[in-house]
Amino acid sequence: AQKVTQAQTEISVVEKEDVTLDCVYETRDTTYYLFWYKQPPSGELVFLIRRNSFDEQNEISGRYSWNFQKSTSSFNFTITASQVVDSAVYFCALKTGFQKLVFGTGTRLLVSP
């Protein structure tokens, strides 16, 4: 069975602070895909990144970076110099093959000015 754990329920930071959102996953499949989605207050799900299980290279996109470590089954997400607009709920998700997305419980990020 697949499982995604986001232990941090809510994180509060002040603008310009760096923040890391943790994600730990479980799967027995050797090929899988990991995702991060952002859900702003308006409610839609915004795709941020996809990572394949066979590609452990970390990725940076502007202020966002992702650290994928198969040894610890983690796929953590860091926002550098956070901004108020980053306030949202962030979901980590796991997918194997043609199967469903399994979401974590989400981390609510509050960035105050």
Add this chain to the structure above:
Amino acid sequence: EPEVTQTPSHQVTQMGQEVILRCVPISNHLYFYWYRQILGQKVEFLVSFYNNEISEKSEIFDDQFSVERPDGSNFTLKIRSTKLEDSAMYFCASSDEGQLSYEQYFGPGTRLTVT
């Protein structure tokens, strides 16, 4: 850029009534999904649909739920007799599994309120 659309954006219904939530997936996509999110909780898988049949469904997707692709563009979720606990945001998603990306594209959601 192609996108998944959903209608209505918000639906209010009385307990026991039937509702149909509509989705238009991205046109060349082959796999379709419904997820739901009860307020403040995580996104949960309901059902996946491929080649005009259900390929997988969750425990939530009981006999009160059904899905259909009535024509070449729409993908619908029907709840036959709504319950209070069906109140949630329902997301439709589609993907083109022919690509290596395996990414699912989500619609903006339909907020269902059962009173």
